[in-house]
Amino acid sequence: MMGLYVHIPFCRQRCFYCGFFSVKYDLVLADRYVCALIEHAKRFSNEKIRSIYIGGGTPSVLSIKQIQKLIESLNSVLDMSKLQEFTFELNPESSSTEKLDLLKKLGVNRLSIGLQSTEDRLLKFLGRVHNFKAFYDIYDVARKEGFDNINIDLIYGLPNQAVKDWKEVLEKVLILDSDHLSLYPLSIENDTFFYKNNITVNNDIQRNMYDVTVKMLNKKYDHYEISNWAKKYKRSLHNTNYWRNFEYIGLGAGASGYFNRVRYKNIQSVEEYINLLLSSQETKNRLVHNKIFPLEVENEYIDKHLYKTETIMLGLRLLNEGLNINCFNNPKHNATLLKCLNNKTLKKRNKRIVLVEKYVFVSNYIISQFLN
Numbered sequence: 001m002m003g004l005y006v007h008i009p010f011c012r013q014r015c016f017y018c019g020f021f022s023v024k025y026d027l028v029l030a031d032r033y034v035c036a037l038i039e040h041a042k043r044f045s046n047e048k049i050r051s052i053y054i055g056g057g058t059p060s061v062l063s064i065k066q067i068q069k070l071i072e073s074l075n076s077v078l079d080m081s082k083l084q085e086f087t088f089e090l091n092p093e094s095s096s097t098e099k100l101d102l103l104k105k106l107g108v109n110r111l112s113i114g115l116q117s118t119e120d121r122l123l124k125f126l127g128r129v130h131n132f133k134a135f136y137d138i139y140d141v142a143r144k145e146g147f148d149n150i151n152i153d154l155i156y157g158l159p160n161q162a163v164k165d166w167k168e169v170l171e172k173v174l175i176l177d178s179d180h181l182s183l184y185p186l187s188i189e190n191d192t193f194f195y196k197n198n199i200t201v202n203n204d205i206q207r208n209m210y211d212v213t214v215k216m217l218n219k220k221y222d223h224y225e226i227s228n229w230a231k232k233y234k235r236s237l238h239n240t241n242y243w244r245n246f247e248y249i250g251l252g253a254g255a256s257g258y259f260n261r262v263r264y265k266n267i268q269s270v271e272e273y274i275n276l277l278l279s280s281q282e283t284k285n286r287l288v289h290n291k292i293f294p295l296e297v298e299n300e301y302i303d304k305h306l307y308k309t310e311t312i313m314l315g316l317r318l319l320n321e322g323l324n325i326n327c328f329n330n331p332k333h334n335a336t337l338l339k340c341l342n343n344k345t346l347k348k349r350n351k352r353i354v355l356v357e358k359y360v361f362v363s364n365y366i367i368s369q370f371l372n
């Protein structure tokens with residue numbers, strides 16, 4: 001049983017903070033891209049798919065026809081008999097009642113909406129093309145369409161945002177009563193508009209905001225992962241399986257996957273991805289044989305030791321679930337575990353090892369000790 005991630009690398013406009021791979025949406029290019037994705041999916045027809053996540057970029061920027069063709073084809077090419085969760089990422093400006101209606105009919109049972117902030121001045125600062133009202137309208141439509149599993153993405157700790165501003169954002173969000181929240185502190189990624197314009201963040205303020213968030217949300221939501229909160233039975237199965245270090249298929253330009261013990265990344269160019277998948281067999285063989293454009297540009301075999309290290313590093317992100325103590329049976333991992341139990345950054349709960357609450361915001365440091 002597998003997860004399937006499908007990357008849609010198209011956006012109307014690049015956000016100022018965004019370091020993910022995307023290009024400007026173009027109807028003709030996107031038509032060909034959808035065909036390439038379907039060709040790519042055919043290679044995995046033997047796998048039983050447990051969860052699908054169509055992310056981006058901006059998947060909702062695709063036209064109705066493109067969305068329909070993509071999802072119907074995935075359904076016919078892949079084995080969906082065991083599918084439990086099907087997430088589709090939306091941005092407010094490119095969503096509509098018709099698209100939501102179609103997604104519902106095609107079996108999408110979870111939406112993830114990129115809101116980022118409830119304040120129009122901050123949305124503008126982030127380079128978003130929507131305002132809060134556009135988000136609210138589409139959220140309302142989604143509820144009316146019967147979607148009962150909706151995630152909202154938000155970013156906090158912007159340079160012009162005080163702790164009290166963030167509290168106001170959270171108050172508004174609590175009223176929306178979504179099923180799931182993904183909240184990330186702003187990070188300045190290489191080659192973004194923010195990076196080039198020397199925008200910086202204040203880690204102490206971000207930490208205060210994180211503490212406020214925990215206080216305000218943990219009564220109503222289950223804080224199940226460092227940056228993710230869910231209502232009962234509404235944890236993301238797809239993402240949880242990443243943190244459990246399960247394998248998944250990655251389709252699309254720039255997408256990563258983890259299949260047959262190999263972590264891979266697909267070529268990060270829409271044109272080259274399309275060429276590789278849609279050209280004649282003869283051309284494909286030539287391109288691949290001459291290693292001109294291999295479809296997978298990064299390949300790493302995950303041996304037993306690396307698998308154990310990754311399992312620990314990912315599993316500690318799951319705050320309640322953590323890891324079974326047996327996962328630390330390698331002598332190096334065991335020594336690090338003992339050190340962390342001694343200095344009380346990790347603790348034992350029943351037979352499982354979890355992060356101590358007050359260190360969750362600085363967990364990167366704690367977790368990274370298992371790398372050595």
Ligand SMILES: C[S@@+](CC[C@H](N)C(=O)[O-])C[C@H]1O[C@@H](n2cnc3c(N)ncnc32)[C@H](O)[C@@H]1O
Pocket residue numbers: 017018019020055056057058059089090091113114115116153154155184185186187188189
């Ligand atoms: C792959 S992005 C999804 C893009 C989505 N279509 C959108 O535009 O909102 C997933 C989420 O990661 C978060 N994110 C992306 N870049 C970030 C950054 N530099 N700092 C903090 N959070 C970021 C945002 O909350 C974003 O919604």
